[in-house]
Amino acid sequence: MPPLTGLAFLPHLRDLGIAYALAFIIGWNREKEDRSAGLRTFPLVAVAACGFIQATEGLTQGEPEAAARIIEGVITGMGFIGGGAILKHGGEVHGTATAASLWATGAIGVAVALTAYDVAIVICGFTAVTLYIMAHLKSRERG
Incomplete structure (x- = not known):
């Protein structure tokens, strides 16, 4: 592992x-x-996902299969976090939008770590717009 030098x-x-x-x-x-x-x-989810990719760059450099395994691990972890956000009360299920948003946020962290900034921005935009529009549509249904 190279030493931390300058502004690397x-x-x-x-x-x-x-x-x-x-x-x-x-x-x-x-x-x-x-x-x-x-x-x-x-933010913690995105930073952690990004950090896992960054922290293993030295191990996975030149080995796309190794990088893919790290990304798969992040995706699996996101599934567990998202699963914890989903709650069932009687016949109703709550938290699926939050779980999906957490998963998307993990994808943002991975995309940024891979310097696919355009992908990260588009995922963020689609997620934010979907959450905003759906919240307003649901409030109209209730009111």
Whole structure:
């Protein structure tokens, strides 16, 4: 492992900041809608997903199969986190949008770590727009 020299950590810091900022947008919506996961959870998920990819870059360099295994592990972990957000009360199921949003947020973190910023921005945009539109449609149905 190469020693930490100069400002070599700045690209990692930049990417972690981008992942955090994009996830914050989604977390803001979930917080505003008073959901079980919000401003604390979503940025942490994106930063962790991004961090797992960054932390293993030295191990996976030149080995796409190894990188794929790390990404698969992040995806699996996101499934467990998302599963924890889903609750069943009687015949009703709650939390599926939050679980799907958490999964999307993990994808944002992975995309940023792989420097696929365009993909991360599009996932964030689609997720935020979907949550915003659906919240307004549901409130119209009730009112």
